[in-house]
Every structure is written in structure tokens, then in C-alpha cells.
Amino acid sequence: MSFPFPRADLPTPALLLDVAAMDRNIAAMAAFAKARGLALRPHAKTHKSAEIALRQVAAGAAGICCAKLGEAEALAACGVGDIHLTSPVVTPGGIARLKALAGMIRLSVVADHPAPVAALAGSGVRVFVDVDPGVHRTGVTSPEAAVALARAIAAAGLTLGGVQFYCGSEQHIATLADRRAAITGKTAYLRTVLAALAAAGIDVPVVTGAGTGTFAIDAELGVLSELQVGSYIFLDREYRDCELAGPSFEQALWVDSTVISANTPGMVTIDAGLKSFATDAGVPITASGTARFAFMGDEQGALIGEQLPGLADRVTLVPPHCDPTVNLYDCYWLVEGDAITGSWPVTARGRST
């Protein structure tokens, strides 16, 4: 295969990336963070790509976030040198891998329990106190527990990296006013945690959190010092359904599909189904906006509407939720208009351990 070749020749379903649009998104977020004196540490669970992580760092990011050790290992092996792990690592095998990775790159990890912290003694890994914002996914659940864990980190001879406070449930609240009210309430609680740490004489170098839905509000509120935004580089249908604040971002990620059946009036069948889109956030939308999508099983979807493409025609769709959709594909095809100009591997695809 030699590049460029016509987009129409690409076998479908295929994941397409407009690198120019993505680069504009990367630059816009970097400029936003810089103007407000905030560190930027984009979340690589969105893209799982070494190429994209390195572009984010080149544009000024302090490093990246990874959700899983396997993701961090894959990206570190491709030259990403500063990674923060946003999920606790708790097993003996995981702790051993974490220590090995810390020998290769600058590494930090969250904790919400003293047992894994004790196991990290002597590793040189910086440890963040993960604070539960109320969703009860991970994190300590009170200011007192945050202080106790920070003391356990010091007692293990480890460096406190800071505090992580990620409000996942607030990112997709549809209206900006409702989202602002929700995140303002959560941040009031975070202030009590930080006050308890300060009262205990504990220095907190970094307060990390935020997502594409709340980063502009978080920046106004002035408590976070580092932004973990992920989806802004691509956008997706779920974020397009929200009233976002801050710089405006462009859609940079698409799935191209092909009509494989057109025997029923008012609908056609395309070659992208449950194995081509993550379904947790509903359905994709067509880029043209002229038809409604419905899942039709593992391998197919339907387009329903009045102005429909014909048999063997191409259709471009916006994924409902970018992160788990990217995780279905082995590579990004780089698109410039009607040409495919290259491809990048989804470096850490499936690296969920």
C-alpha cells in the first residue's frame, strides 16, 4: 500500500483521523492552559496512540495520563517519557510492573488505600491521593482519609505527587449552567479536602482533574492546577450534544462505512455495527446529517431517512463515544479531504490490564 490513495478505495468500516483538525484542537487547548497558568496532561485513554501523545507533549503538555498500566507500558515503549496513571494499581503483579516502568520513565500513580502505598516503598514512584468526588468509583471518601493517606505516602518514604479529583459524572451534563452548578458544588468539597491537607501541614504540589466537559469551568474556579482533558482532540457525538465552554474544537475523528444492502424503501444497511462503534453512549450520527442510524447487529447498521445513499456508496459517521470506539480499531487512517495520506497504529489498543 502506498500513500496517498483515494479515500473511496479504503476498505470499510475504517477509523479516519483528520490530523490537521486534531492539531488545531491540540493547539487550542495548549493555548488555553498556558494563558491560565495551568499545566496540561491530556488523557491518552482517549486515543491510545504514541504519535498523538508525542504531539500533545510537543505542543506543551507536561506529560500524559494513562488509565491502565498496559496502556502506559505500550506508550512508554514508543518514547512517551512522563506518564500519570489515573487508576489505582493494587496487585503484587501490578506493583512489580509499576516499579519496572518507573525505571524507564517519569511516573506517577494514584492511590486510595494504604496497602498498595506501602508496597511501593523504595520505588521512586510519585503517588497522588485520589479523592472520590462522590461517584464512588475510586478515591478516598473524606478529608480525614485524604490526610491519612498522604501521611502513609510520606511514611513509605514516597513523594506525594498531589491530589487527583476527577468528576466523570459531570462531564456530559447537557447545559453549561447545570454543569457549572454541579462542578462548583463538587469543587467546594475539594476545597475542604485541600484545607484539611494544608491544616495537617501537607504540601500538595499538583491538583489534577477535569475533562472536556468541565475544564473551562475548572479553570475559572481556580482550584485545579493541571487538566486531564482527553476527548477534545477528536470530539464525538456525546460531546457535540453538550454545550461546551472554552475554545471551540473541531470534529477530527470519523468512521467511514459502505452501503451493503438497499432493498427496503426509506432505509439502507451499512457495514458498521456493534463491532465498529462502542454502544454505551447511544448511536453515531451521519456527517451529512441526512439520515438516522440504528444498530442492526454485530456487523451492520441501518440508515433511515429520505435522502439515502445507494448500494456501494460511502457514508461518514461521527462515533457516539470516542474512547471505546477507538479501542475497537487497529489503526487510524489519516485523511485529507478525499485522500488517505498515511496510517498510525492505535498503539495501546486492547491494553486494558
Add this chain to the structure above:
Amino acid sequence: MSFPFPRADLPTPALLLDVAAMDRNIAAMAAFAKARGLALRPHAKTHKSAEIALRQVAAGAAGICCAKLGEAEALAACGVGDIHLTSPVVTPGGIARLKALAGMIRLSVVADHPAPVAALAGSGVRVFVDVDPGVHRTGVTSPEAAVALARAIAAAGLTLGGVQFYCGSEQHIATLADRRAAITGKTAYLRTVLAALAAAGIDVPVVTGAGTGTFAIDAELGVLSELQVGSYIFLDREYRDCELAGPSFEQALWVDSTVISANTPGMVTIDAGLKSFATDAGVPITASGTARFAFMGDEQGALIGEQLPGLADRVTLVPPHCDPTVNLYDCYWLVEGDAITGSWPVTARGRST
């Protein structure tokens, strides 16, 4: 890594396969089909594994089904020699790949439109008339259209492989009585299609269809001559929620996960979320049955209940829907009790084009 090693040492989330249970499922379905004089052509979209496809063939299957060309190419490259493609191939690029594949293996494909049939002239690919059972995903939509397409196949100098009639919407009807009533109605329509073909003097060598939810009823009804069952080799939560008929099958597929946070009474967080389970069919269940699962984002899930595992403990889950869940993983870990005895690649993972 050398086998065997303790199951507790496997990094999670991990896809586990009990080969002994799967082999019993394969043998039970093969015996069922043989006793009724039916051909068996299991659907490989469920497992995407060359090892499993070859075991199904060794146990008496006529060949396998694939949903996509890419899946068929990947399995053919590993020695699977007889494949039926259950989705139409309609683009010039797809037709070229189909012709190339037909030079390597015994191959058939469905069609529901004369244009791709004409493009296949001279290829030696056997073509099946795909008949829409009413869901309007693919297939011709009337007996007259079936006759016209069979004539187009003959006019192109191609061999009619038979008729495909797959009732996807009926597979998961919860009660056997309701499912029997639904599939009996659909089969009455299939009889009218076959009668029209017979009246036109067209010989139909194979009538292929059925799934794990309906195969036993289809066998009773006596119209299908070949069964395309897929999920019976593994089972999943979705099929376990249905009243199945025919031989009883065993759960052979699992996801092992680890508790990474346990700070909130009545719940713990595990390391398997939207990237570890397909979500189209709801939530997984725990093998122990002692806790309820809830998705908690891309990378985590919650277990909610009274008897919960502790921090760093293992949890075994049954996937909600096996096919798209398998497609998330690079390999099956082969499990015998508490030992991991080997691994098999998910040969055609992500091969959706």
C-alpha cells in the same frame, strides 16, 4: 511466560476460555445436527479464532460462516478451508478480494442484488440468495425477487449455493413458546420463497440459517438444511436469560477482573468497564451470583451487593454478549480450574472490513 501458571497471576481484565467445556458444546451441537441429518456450519463471527474453527470442522462441521471478508481472509490464512460469507460484498475492492480468496479456499457468499452478482461472473464463487425474514437488514424482500436473483446468478454463469434465511431478531425471545411461534411464522414465509423457486424450476441445494436461540425449533420445522449457530460454543448472559431448547450447553467463556478500590460500603470497583465488555446487551453477571455489576466508565465497573470481594481480590464474570466482547481482546487465556494452560489469539480480532 511458560504454561501452566496460576490463574491468580494473570493480569486482568482477561478473557478466559474453558476449552474442555467448549469442546463438549461443540460435540453436543455436532451430535444434534448429525442425528437430524442437518449440515452444521458454525458462525465464526462469535469466536474469530482459527483454533476454534478448526476444532468445529474436526468435530464434523461442513465449514464455517464468516460475517466479513477480513474475518474470512484471516481464518483462511490459518488453514480454514471452507467458508460461507453471510453478508453481501458489493464494492469493486471487495469483489476483487472475494475473487482472490476463492482461489485459496472453497468459498460462498450471499447476495441480495444483481449488480454484485454480475461482477462475480467467472469467479467460481458459489452465491446464495439472501432472503430478508422481515428485519430489513439484508436480503431480497419477496419470493419474486428471490427468483429473479437466482436467475441473475445463473445468467452470470455462477453456481447457486442455496438460500440463506437468518432470523436474527428471533434468537433472544425469552420464552421458548414465544420463540417457537415467531420462528414458525417466519418459516411459513420461507416456504413460500422456496415454493416460488421450485415453481421456477430452480434447484436449491442448501437452505442455511438458524442461531443458538432457534436451531432446535428450526430442526423440528424441517425447512433449513444447514445450521449457522455461533454462540453455543461459549454461551453468554444474554442466552442464559433465554429458555433454550436442544442439548444443554455449558458456560465456557469468562472475564476475570480485579478489585481496585473498596472504600464505599456495599460496593467495590473492578478493573473492567466499557473497554472490557460490549454493552449492547446490558451488563455482565458475576459467576458467583453474589453481586450486581454496573458500568463505571471506560475502564471500571462496580460490584454492588452484600457479600463482596476485598481489595486486590479476583472476580469472574460472564459477558453479556459474547461476540462483540471477544472482539475487544487480543487472546483467549485457556483455563483449567486455577491454572492457565495456554493462550490462543483472537485471530480475526478487529477484522471487520
